[in-house]
Amino acid sequence: MTNWKNLDTLDSYKALKACKGSVDLTTVMAGESGADRAKNYSVPMAEKLTYNFAAKEVDDTVLEKLAALAKEAELVDKFQELYNGAVINTGENRLVLHQMTRGQLGEPVKADGVDKRTFYVEQQNRIAEFANKVHNGEITNAAGEKFTTVVQIGIGGSDLGPRAMYLALENWAKKNGTFKMDAKFISNVDPDDAAAVLASTDVAHAIFVLVSKSGTTLETLTNESFVKDALAKAGLDASKHMIAVTSETSPLAKSDDYLAAFFMDDYIGGRYSSTSAVGGAVLSLAFGPDVFARFLNGAAAEDETAKNTDIRKNPAMLDALIGVYERNVLGYPATTVLPYSQALSRFPAHLQQLDMESNGKSVNRFGEPVDYPTGPVIFGEPGTNGQHSFYQLLHQGTDIVPLQFIAFKNSQIGTDVEIQGSTSQKKLCANVAAQIVAFACGKKDENSNKNFKGGRPSSIIIGEQLDPETLGALLAHFENKVMFQGFLWNINSFDQEGVQLGKVLAKKVLAHETDGALKVFSDLLNI
Numbered sequence: 001m002t003n004w005k006n007l008d009t010l011d012s013y014k015a016l017k018a019c020k021g022s023v024d025l026t027t028v029m030a031g032e033s034g035a036d037r038a039k040n041y042s043v044p045m046a047e048k049l050t051y052n053f054a055a056k057e058v059d060d061t062v063l064e065k066l067a068a069l070a071k072e073a074e075l076v077d078k079f080q081e082l083y084n085g086a087v088i089n090t091g092e093n094r095l096v097l098h099q100m101t102r103g104q105l106g107e108p109v110k111a112d113g114v115d116k117r118t119f120y121v122e123q124q125n126r127i128a129e130f131a132n133k134v135h136n137g138e139i140t141n142a143a144g145e146k147f148t149t150v151v152q153i154g155i156g157g158s159d160l161g162p163r164a165m166y167l168a169l170e171n172w173a174k175k176n177g178t179f180k181m182d183a184k185f186i187s188n189v190d191p192d193d194a195a196a197v198l199a200s201t202d203v204a205h206a207i208f209v210l211v212s213k214s215g216t217t218l219e220t221l222t223n224e225s226f227v228k229d230a231l232a233k234a235g236l237d238a239s240k241h242m243i244a245v246t247s248e249t250s251p252l253a254k255s256d257d258y259l260a261a262f263f264m265d266d267y268i269g270g271r272y273s274s275t276s277a278v279g280g281a282v283l284s285l286a287f288g289p290d291v292f293a294r295f296l297n298g299a300a301a302e303d304e305t306a307k308n309t310d311i312r313k314n315p316a317m318l319d320a321l322i323g324v325y326e327r328n329v330l331g332y333p334a335t336t337v338l339p340y341s342q343a344l345s346r347f348p349a350h351l352q353q354l355d356m357e358s359n360g361k362s363v364n365r366f367g368e369p370v371d372y373p374t375g376p377v378i379f380g381e382p383g384t385n386g387q388h389s390f391y392q393l394l395h396q397g398t399d400i401v402p403l404q405f406i407a408f409k410n411s412q413i414g415t416d417v418e419i420q421g422s423t424s425q426k427k428l429c430a431n432v433a434a435q436i437v438a439f440a441c442g443k444k445d446e447n448s449n450k451n452f453k454g455g456r457p458s459s460i461i462i463g464e465q466l467d468p469e470t471l472g473a474l475l476a477h478f479e480n481k482v483m484f485q486g487f488l489w490n491i492n493s494f495d496q497e498g499v500q501l502g503k504v505l506a507k508k509v510l511a512h513e514t515d516g517a518l519k520v521f522s523d524l525l526n527i
């Protein structure tokens with residue numbers, strides 16, 4: 001059994017605090033020293049990705065102290081307990097098994113009377129069989145015609161991850177001949193979301209995937225009715241156009257309203273569910289089950305790296321430790337994810353939920369207030385778009401915001417043009433390289449308005465090309481990073497009580513059970 005202790009009680013954390021200010025990026029990232037760091041401060045990930053931390057405010061001494069912290073906080077041992085089936089989600093008294101959807105990292109885990117790895121693989125196989133039948137025309141609409149579009153209805157974890165993954169692989173699949181069906185997504189309870197998606201969809205040839213782990217989410221159930229209404233108006237039988245993905249214990253699980261139902265369970269948090277049936281259904285329908293399997297393999301390979309006790313061989317743990325150093329010792333309140341890849345346009349939105357819903361906590365696993373900052377604010381946009389938007393603050397603003405770049409050597413589609421001696425892909429990569437050094441080193445100017453102080457830390461994950469395996473590895477990296485940070489902060493990263501209050505009050509507003517400010521706002525909004 002491991003010891004769960006608050007970060008500020010650990011001796012290695014106290015030692016780490018003494019390192020504050022010891023690394024000046026404007027100096028160490030300049031000249032030969034910068035070149036050495038760029039070469040050596042790099043850790044291999046799975047699927048030919050590398051995590052490079054040359055431009056972080058660390059040196060060998062800080063790294064030594066981070067390694068001591070990893071050991072004292074028993075990070076790898078805690079991960080081991082997690083994948084061997086301990087009740088890590090103390091708030092909800094649940095196991096945490098999302099890594100098991102992509103592999104068996106440790107001992108078999110039995111829960112609810114079944115072997116959990118077997119259960120997840122069974123669901124994958126059921127989805128694969130269903131998707132193959134849709135693709136080969138064994139499952140069709142009532143007129144015997146093939147389905148051409150899949151529309152996912154879900155919100156939060158039942159939307160963001162699957163949507164980001166779909167967008168990440170859409171062009172890759174088209175280029176590689178594995179694209180099967182267009183996918184669309186309806187998430188918001190704003191009627192304009194469902195109405196606009198439905199208006200652009202040939203509903204007679206669409207299969208809808210209703211995704212809700214709990215089966216009780218207001219937005220999703222409302223959108224289900226919205227879609228059923230549209231299907232009825234088109235003279236179609238909704239039960240022949242809709243499948244469900246839910247947990248076996250949810251109210252949806254036993255309903256006859258669906259063509260088929262696929263299951264996840266309570267041991268997979270919504271924001272960790274992209275590799276479960278939640279992502280599996282839409283991605284297998286859109287790209288084929290083989291592509292989904294390759295995505296899982298990439299995630300599994302990255303999960304294996306997270307078992308390593310050596311911080312130079314465990315990129316997620318190293319990334320997590322540096323993040324906590326930045327948050328708690330250096331005092332940086334936010335971080336930004338900047339993929340230099342248009343395919344990852346919704347990846348930052350997914351990471352917002354993954355990170356902030358997991359680690360936005362003020363009490364530890366035992367319900368006691370913690371005296372130190374926990375999860376940072378996280379936001380992002382693809383580069384180079386972000387450069388023409390919010391980078392001004394990142395370069396010259398009063399807050400230092402650590403940056404997390406992601407870039408690939410090759411584009412997905414391969415169509416490119418050479419202008420002024422370079423392709424667009426080279427221009428994209430040149431920009432990310434330039435930004436790393438610009439942020440770290442800055443540039444002196446006598447005109448203070450044009451002066452760049454530098455000293456702004458960044459990391460970069462570099463890959464060959466964004467494909468199913470690299471995407472899986474990338475996703476697993478961030479999931480595992482968030483998990484390790486939760487361990488360091490001694491918080492439960494797997495529940496989300498903070499989202500409840502607003503939902504309860506919204507119900508009161510709709511029932512007109514309001515007074516005070518709530519009543520006035522209800523009137524102002526004409527509810």
Ligand SMILES: O=P(O)(O)OC[C@H]1O[C@H](O)[C@H](O)[C@@H](O)[C@@H]1O
Nearest residue numbers: 156157158212213214217270499
């Ligand atoms: O999948 P569902 O049960 O419908 O939940 C959808 C989402 O809503 C909740 O409010 C939570 O904040 C999210 O963690 C969850 O992913």
